[in-house]
Amino acid sequence: MRFMVLVKANEDSEAGIFPDEKILAEMGKFNEELVKAGVMLAAEGLHPSSKGARVKFEGSKRTVMDGPFAETKELIAGFWLWQVKSKEEAIEWLKRAPFDGGTEIELRQVFEADDFGANLTPELRKLEERLRAKIEAK
Amino acid sequence: MTTSETHRVIDAVWRIESARLIAGLARLVRDLGLAEELAQDALVAALERWPEAGVPENPGAWLMATAKHRAIDLLRHNKLLERKHEELGRELEAQERTMPDFNASLDDQIGDDLLRLVFTACHPALSTEARAALTLRLLGGLTTDEIARAFLVPEPTVAQRIVRAKRTLSEARVPFEVPCGTELAKRLSSVLEVIYLIFNEGYSATKGEEWIRPSLCEEALRLGRIVAELMPNEPEVHGLVGLMEIQASRLRARVGPTGEPILLLDQNRARWDWLLIRRGLAALERAEKLGGALGPYALQAAIAACHARAHTPEETDWERIAALYDGLAQLAPSPVVELNRAVALAMAFGPATGLELVDELMSEPSLRNYHLLPSVRGDLLSKLNRMDEAREEFERAASLARNARERELLLERARACGR
Numbered sequence: 062m063r064f065m066v067l068v069k070a071n072e073d074s075e076a077g078i079f080p081d082e083k084i085l086a087e088m089g090k091f092n093e094e095l096v097k098a099g100v101m102l103a104a105e106g107l108h109p110s111s112k113g114a115r116v117k118f119e120g121s122k123r124t125v126m127d128g129p130f131a132e133t134k135e136l137i138a139g140f141w142l143w144q145v146k147s148k149e150e151a152i153e154w155l156k157r158a159p160f161d162g163g164t165e166i167e168l169r170q171v172f173e174a175d176d177f178g179a180n181l182t183p184e185l186r187k188l189e190e191r192l193r194a195k196i197e198a199k
Numbered sequence: 200m201t202t203s204e205t206h207r208v209i210d211a212v213w214r215i216e217s218a219r220l221i222a223g224l225a226r227l228v229r230d231l232g233l234a235e236e237l238a239q240d241a242l243v244a245a246l247e248r249w250p251e252a253g254v255p256e257n258p259g260a261w262l263m264a265t266a267k268h269r270a271i272d273l274l275r276h277n278k279l280l281e282r283k284h285e286e287l288g289r290e291l292e293a294q295e296r297t298m299p300d301f302n303a304s305l306d307d308q309i310g311d312d313l314l315r316l317v318f319t320a321c322h323p324a325l326s327t328e329a330r331a332a333l334t335l336r337l338l339g340g341l342t343t344d345e346i347a348r349a350f351l352v353p354e355p356t357v358a359q360r361i362v363r364a365k366r367t368l369s370e371a372r373v374p375f376e377v378p379c380g381t382e383l384a385k386r387l388s389s390v391l392e393v394i395y396l397i398f399n400e401g402y403s404a405t406k407g408e409e410w411i412r413p414s415l416c417e418e419a420l421r422l423g424r425i426v427a428e429l430m431p432n433e434p435e436v437h438g439l440v441g442l443m444e445i446q447a448s449r450l451r452a453r454v455g456p457t458g459e460p461i462l463l464l465d466q467n468r469a470r471w472d473w474l475l476i477r478r479g480l481a482a483l484e485r486a487e488k489l490g491g492a493l494g495p496y497a498l499q500a501a502i503a504a505c506h507a508r509a510h511t512p513e514e515t516d517w518e519r520i521a522a523l524y525d526g527l528a529q530l531a532p533s534p535v536v537e538l539n540r541a542v543a544l545a546m547a548f549g550p551a552t553g554l555e556l557v558d559e560l561m562s563e564p565s566l567r568n569y570h571l572l573p574s575v576r577g578d579l580l581s582k583l584n585r586m587d588e589a590r591e592e593f594e595r596a597a598s599l600a601r602n603a604r605e606r607e608l609l610l611e612r613a614r615a616c617g618r
Contacts, residue, residue: 096424096428097310097425097428097429098215098421098425099420099421099422099423099424099425099428100421102474102478103474142474144417144420144421145214146211146214147207147210147211147214149207149208149210149211150210150211150214150215152208152211153208153211153212153215153258154215173451
């Protein structure tokens with residue numbers, strides 16, 4: 062199964078200030094461990110929200126709001142995507158990450174085909190089949 | 200934390216730590232079987248103590264220290280203690296004093312130990328099944344039960360296989376080491392073969408009702424990714440990883456809603472896993488950048504990449520695929536490769552060209568019971584509008600297919616040829 066590990070923003074990350082060399086080195090080592098263990102699928106860090114934007118949907122109306130956004134702690138600063146065998150394995154890996162100072166890191170399981178397999182109702186299955194037939198006909 | 204919660208944590212810790220633990224112990228005691236027993240003892244100790252005492256802060260180091268103590272005890276109390284063992288015991292104790300934190304020891308050492316573990320578990324003295332079971336157990340950290348379920352064989356069979364494999368290694372006095380020189384290339388291909396065998400058993404199950412078993416593919420991919428980091432300068436390791444990543448990217452798309460197989464060209468490409476494709480292409484690039492002619496796995500990865508790069512089936516570069524198969528046929532000639540080359544030729548230059556090559560393969564003894572030969576021939580014949588012959592071939596293919604889902608698909612194609 063796959064887990065996404067979500068790293069939240071803080072004042073520094075929103076200000077575009079990079080962590081110091083020591084933390085970067087520790088993080089680099091941790092990332093290396095993940096790669097060596099065959100766990101790491103992807104890892105990305107995000108620019109501050111000042112470089113981002115939001116689009117609001119209301120009926121047919123689309124409103125674009127440029128960053129930065131105020132609620133710093135709700136913002137995402139980066140993520141990992143891990144391939145593991147269980148939630149516990151993901152947690153064990155996360156516990157080894159070099160965070161400190163009360164940082165909270167969230168991990169969330171990624172939906173995969175299998176998750177739908179048994180739950181897919183006959184109606185949904187038919188819909189999917191029709192969809193597939195349509196795509197094939199193209 | 201309840202006992203069962205702690206047990207799940209221990210499972211996870213075992214998954215992460217067991218290979219390093221066994222590899223490190225095997226270097227110390229110079230016996231893979233004994234090393235695994237010691238590691239298992241440490242696991243049992245964790246199962247006994249952690250539910251009450253809590254999970255230690257550095258669980259890997261705890262397991263290693265416990266296993267080492269067991270090793271020392273075992274050697275001390277062994278009445279048949281040989282001088283050699285005494286020396287070993289002293290060596291262990293000395294290491295215990297100088298190196299209390301296993302995790303603090305050099306990363307290089309761990310890498311070397313793991314590499315020794317890989318090569319020993321995949322030693323040619325063992326049967327392919329034994330190598331696969333031992334690799335999943337020692338490097339993958341899977342339990343005997345998990346391996347048995349993965350390969351759809353009874354658990355005692357796998358347990359026996361592993362016991363015998365360890366005995367064989369010990370009797371043949373297989374040294375716990377990484378082969379060097381010319382031996383390395385040969386032994387590496389044995390390692391890659393085992394990983395790809397595990398992958399294929401998941402990707403195209405030869406037994407049972409299920410057509411694919413993704414968890415087995417994931418295990419193989421994990422093993423491949425680990426070995427790729429252990430041997431970053433071996434292009435074929437990256438070739439194999441690239442091949443597996445790209446093939447695995449199609450797992451979701453190659454099974455229909457009722458579990459039936461969907462052929463590559465009929466797949467909904469939006470359902471391919473583009474993250475794995477990107478990883479696969481990157482692995483192939485790593486193999487290419489290391490220079491030299493592409494090996495068999497890298498060539499197959501390059502073929503898979505041709506499909507992955509095509510956003511629609513019509514965009515597929517069949518001429519390049521035919522050329523790559525030509526290269527593969529020269530490097531690793533086999534009737535199965537020829538059959539694939541025939542398919543590529545048919546797609547690039549028309550079904551008649553492909554059929555010519557397929558007809559040549561009809562007398563090939565090793566393909567006599569291979570269901571894909573009549574399946575491909577049936578496909579080409581139907582494209583040439585020779586429906587009666589095509590139907591016969593599909594029926595023959597169905598009678599040879601071992602997988603239930605595949606058989607259904609072939610019978611359906613036979614029916615589609617009409618009467």
